[in-house]
Amino acid sequence: MSESHLSLLLPAIGNHLWQSTFCVCAIWLITLALRHNSARLRYGLWIAASLKFLLPLSLLLDLGTLVAGPRKVAVSQHQFAYSIATTAMHPLEPAGSLQMRDMPGRGSGRTPLYAAVAMFWFCGCACVLSVWLMRWRQLRETFNDGVHVEEGREYQSLRDVGGDISLHRSRAVREPGVYGIFRSVLLWPDGLSSRLDDEHLTAIMLHEVTHARHRDNLIAALHLVVEAVFWFHPFVWWIERKLLIERENVCDETVVHRLGNAEAYALSLLKVGRFRIEHEQSLVAPAGGADLGERVVRIVTHRVAKLSPVRSLMLIVFGIVTLVIPLALGVLHPLPVYGQVLYREGALPSFEVVSVKLRPDGPPLAPAPQSGSSVHLFFTTKMLIMYAYNLPDFSEAQIAKGPGWTDDTYDIEGKFSDSDYAAIQKMSVAERQEQIQLRLQSVLKERFHLAVHLEKREQTIYALEVAKSGPKLSAARHQEPDRFGITHSGMDYELKVTGTDLDRLASLLGREPEVGGRSIVNRTGLSGSYDLTLHWTRMASSAPDPESTAAEGSAPSYFTAIQEQLGLRLVPAKGQVASIVVDHIEKPSMN
Known part of the structure; x- marks a missing residue:
């Protein structure tokens, strides 16, 4: 096992041991209060104390997430409560992180120590x-x-x-x-x-x-x-x-x-x-x-005493704290946790008029800004699915089991009805984009006969965290949110973003090839809107490595630039990533 894997595993083990120890102490106090009651109650509690060592609270969180099912929810809706609860349950982890990781060049000498500890345990x-x-x-x-x-x-x-x-x-x-x-x-x-x-x-x-x-x-x-x-x-x-x-x-x-x-x-x-x-x-x-x-x-x-209302309430509270609350947190936490795939079952909104034409010449373009009541864009089939379901541009790993993809570019134009157009004018930029994406999903289903379903897959992700030096972000100056653009000169790239929150920033950072298609989840705990500029040099190597030095260019590498210029960092982690599974697709009918 590599040192990076161990650095991810050891804090999780430490938190599990802390949770189990706390649970045993609580059960001991409860059994003292129940010493005159039925032994069956105390026996059951000690069985629970034993099984707690085999059942991390993270499994209950995942179970609650599974019960909730796939849905599109803004992370910020429950971020504060969820962050407090998970921090209390995982005190050995850095703030906003599910793992511990050293800076480049440090910690390499600890691998023999990890191996010795593992051998001692074995x-x-x-x-x-x-x-x-x-x-x-x-x-x-x-x-x-x-x-x-x-x-x-x-x-x-x-x-x-x-x-x-x-x-x-x-x-x-x-x-x-x-x-x-x-x-x-x-x-x-x-x-x-x-x-x-x-x-x-x-x-x-x-x-x-x-x-x-x-x-x-x-x-x-x-x-x-x-x-x-x-x-x-x-x-x-x-x-x-x-x-x-x-x-x-x-x-x-x-x-x-x-x-x-x-x-x-x-x-x-x-x-x-x-x-x-x-x-x-x-x-x-x-x-x-x-x-x-x-x-x-x-x-x-000994004579067995009846269970009093106070002791009954004590058992109920203990059950709520140890079982119900972790399950509820899992239900409240949005699914997918990583990637924020836009997926809805049932009826979808649609454009009033849709035009789909094959465009054999010219490369695909980014989605054009909404012009009046119409949306006009050029996409390949794969890019259209990525955009419609809110997948990052380089997250092909999040599209599974699809047939052979075509590189044909399609000219797609959709027009809102007057009532829909009037309604979306009152929405934020992010809400308008979601309405466009949902309508493009409708286009995919009606014209491409696309059938998909959502699955959760264990994948490597990046967690966006606050660096040890602290955040270096400027508050947004204007109300107009979520404007971004990328320019480059040779190997040097520049990303300018205005009025974005950290969830959106995580999505934008995940679009660059340096992250290798991994989803990025915001675990900074920061709220608000920010203006920022990021300069970096694109690495020549296709294999992303957070500890790589910069390639040829005047700016630092992608990961170094994020840490030095934004006061944030991308930390490798494991997590459940929502994947779009393509069950069926056909070439579209033209008009």
């Missing part, structure tokens, strides 16, 4: 798995040495309590235990039944059947995965102890509730304890697990 993980594998093999041998039982006192007692699991008697075990994750088998110590009365035997059998019904061994196996991956975190071992205690408390409460005789059940556990010698086994839920003395006292003296 060795710890291998040790944990090896210990558990050895215990599992010992238990497997014990199981193979046992005798399958289908009759007798133990078998009848097991069936009387509703147990439908297999029963094996073994001399190698010293206490009853449920073996197996998906197919449960009860291992019964040979000679134990003679020490138990029928009432005590029934109680122990019911205890073991409860373990099997609750799939406690499956939960233990899942936590084993947590321990193997996060073996270095002390809380995972603490959670294991809490899971063991509470799962026994759950079974104890179940048995007492079914039998109605706490003293008889406590006496049965004491008889098992006398019979038992120290014998620990992996993936076995024993009747005498946890601290036997504390359990007996709890069984005899």
Whole structure:
């Protein structure tokens, strides 16, 4: 794994560990408040604490985004709330960034350190798995040495309590235990039944059947995965102890509730304890697990209290904070997050009159400004799709599964109806452009018979962030927004923009070949409109590299110019990018 990948991964791991640690501490406080209530509640909370290590909050954010579905929404609508929430959840990341990255020429000596840390983690993980594998093999041998039982006192007692699991008697075990994750088998110590009365035997059998019904061994196996991956975190071992205690408390409460005789059940556990010698086994839920003395006292003296409204509200608030809020943030955050593809399902607005003609001579041009109630432009088919769906000029990776593209240029002219023209005159420049784009989508569907759908694809992107030196942007002087133009002399280029916000700037910067077709997402957290000028020298190499030096020319390279002249920077990152998938297209009908 390269250093750039590690620099992206390590902050994410750090934030996940911080979130999981905070979650465990919160659950511990809640279980203290619920110590007089049902053990099932506390057991469920500790299971959630274990699973939190396997479930980063970013997955909940993505799930919420997935639920919301594809839509075109201005990022600024929810940017402030979303930025605050994500910053709180990701405190180890730089502001507006999902990763950490050094400036060119720095950090190259850290690769051996990263490799050493990775090797150290791998060795710890291998040790944990090896210990558990050895215990599992010992238990497997014990199981193979046992005798399958289908009759007798133990078998009848097991069936009387509703147990439908297999029963094996073994001399190698010293206490009853449920073996197996998906197919449960009860291992019964040979000679134990003679020490138990029928009432005590029934109680122990019911205890073991409860373990099997609750799939406690499956939960233990899942936590084993947590321990193997996060073996270095002390809380995972603490959670294991809490899971063991509470799962026994759950079974104890179940048995007492079914039998109605706490003293008889406590006496049965004491008889098992006398019979038992120290014998620990992996993936076995024993009747005498946890601290036997504390359990007996709890069984005899504890009475389960009803859940009060205050404690119920506490559980609801905890669920909202840990589950509902991340999902809601994902729903509120616009999709696609990167690229802001303009995609709408259903009916689209259309021009009153449309003309499409083949133009064999002359190169395609940029979209001409609106002239009166008409829009006139020259585009190839691919460029028309890119413009209509708001894809950057160099983002061919965002158009997937299309047929062979033609380079034919089409002369397209569309005229607004009088009512539509009057309505768009009251809109901003950005809103007018969107109305044109939506109507061009209608042209593509009606004249080119274009059929597309939207997919999210994992791709490399750039995050536009504030550089360490701070932003160097000038507030817009005029109200007329979003004017831009590019001029060049040799290898030197100049971009002038007036009245643009940072979302629009990210889109404009993504149109240059230096970014290699990657989408750029604004993570600066800056609002407002700005006037700016950017000078850079176009790199001769076709492979973009943020750390490359400038090619021949008087200006710096593209990435250096953005940092030095705008006080911003483009940082490589991974993200879900919206892709337009072309399902069908035909050559257009002419008129």
